[in-house]
Amino acid sequence: MIERIREDTLNLMKIPGLSGHEDLVRNYIKEELKQIGLKPIFDKFGNTAVTFPGKSPRVMLFTHMDQLGLIVRRITNDGFLKFERVGGVPEKILPGQAVSAIAKNGKILSGIIGTKSHHATQPEEKYQVSGYRDLYIDLGMDSADEVRSNGIEIGSAVVYKPSAEIIADDKITGTSVDDRAGCAVLLEVARQLSSRSNGPEVNIVFTVQEEFNLRGALPIAQKIKPEIAIQIDLLLASDTPEMRDFGEIKLGKGPGLSMFSFHGRGTLNGVIPHPVLVDHFEQTASNENINLQKSAHIGALTDLSYVQLVEGGVASIDIGFPIRYSHTAQEMCDLKDLVGLAKLLSSALNSLPENINLIRD
Numbered sequence: 001m002i003e004r005i006r007e008d009t010l011n012l013m014k015i016p017g018l019s020g021h022e023d024l025v026r027n028y029i030k031e032e033l034k035q036i037g038l039k040p041i042f043d044k045f046g047n048t049a050v051t052f053p054g055k056s057p058r059v060m061l062f063t064h065m066d067q068l069g070l071i072v073r074r075i076t077n078d079g080f081l082k083f084e085r086v087g088g089v090p091e092k093i094l095p096g097q098a099v100s101a102i103a104k105n106g107k108i109l110s111g112i113i114g115t116k117s118h119h120a121t122q123p124e125e126k127y128q129v130s131g132y133r134d135l136y137i138d139l140g141m142d143s144a145d146e147v148r149s150n151g152i153e154i155g156s157a158v159v160y161k162p163s164a165e166i167i168a169d170d171k172i173t174g175t176s177v178d179d180r181a182g183c184a185v186l187l188e189v190a191r192q193l194s195s196r197s198n199g200p201e202v203n204i205v206f207t208v209q210e211e212f213n214l215r216g217a218l219p220i221a222q223k224i225k226p227e228i229a230i231q232i233d234l235l236l237a238s239d240t241p242e243m244r245d246f247g248e249i250k251l252g253k254g255p256g257l258s259m260f261s262f263h264g265r266g267t268l269n270g271v272i273p274h275p276v277l278v279d280h281f282e283q284t285a286s287n288e289n290i291n292l293q294k295s296a297h298i299g300a301l302t303d304l305s306y307v308q309l310v311e312g313g314v315a316s317i318d319i320g321f322p323i324r325y326s327h328t329a330q331e332m333c334d335l336k337d338l339v340g341l342a343k344l345l346s347s348a349l350n351s352l353p354e355n356i357n358l359i360r361d
């Protein structure tokens, strides 16, 4: 199990898949699902699902395959790309960042986000962060014509230059740990479920456009009509010097439950998990000797915020793995947490009672 999760995570992290441009990631997931002997279905958005038929309750277990990045807004006469942000891209880490631009013909072009030479930087500029509108991508090309003839146009997708590496004791660093690690975990859960003999109906879904508008999962949720929705994504680790007061999530100390999420920046959305599901996952973790962590904070949310409201309401819970440096080009997670998460999910799904009472009366 550990080798498969390691390999899938590293492979998936190296594939560019900006929100709305997930085709290459979907191809990888599709092939892996076929290898397991499953027949995935797709919708118009690109959501990819496999169903394991079974008894009540109907479960949707999902995670997003897209990543944040940039989109080309304008190509200057001298061949630089001005851009918009797609998702929560931190502007302070952009200058000097290596990027990959996806050309029309599928070719991946390397570039960098330009920044003023240090030797020319004035003392008062040294501690300033430039807004993205002042930044540009340099593909090393000399004119707009050259850029266009290489297949880059307005609307072309740009991502952090993909990278994936194992450091120290199975820590994984690089691009899009959020949420390719989640995809690798659900591929493993799919392998486990493919050999089960009974249990609830489980729909494993790899969703799209989460980083864009948090609603890419909605069309497929409306089709599946789940009674229970379980969403897999990152949990913010708070074990680095600048995060200490944020919470108690530690890298390498196991998967965790989000007990409260709220965006706090305009969407007025978040998830308070269903107490019966919290109990079930806590009991499963205890039976399986898996250390379970907990988070509760504002500032982050997932598309579960919207999925929980479909078809008369869905009993919902966000479950995740700790991550450091979220939304940068060098995120970090611990392979042990991913393995623990896959075990927790497989076991919790197998032991989900058929008569589980989700109505709060």
Ligand SMILES: [Zn+2]
Pocket: 064, 178, 179, 210, 233, 234
């Ligand atoms: Zn995510």
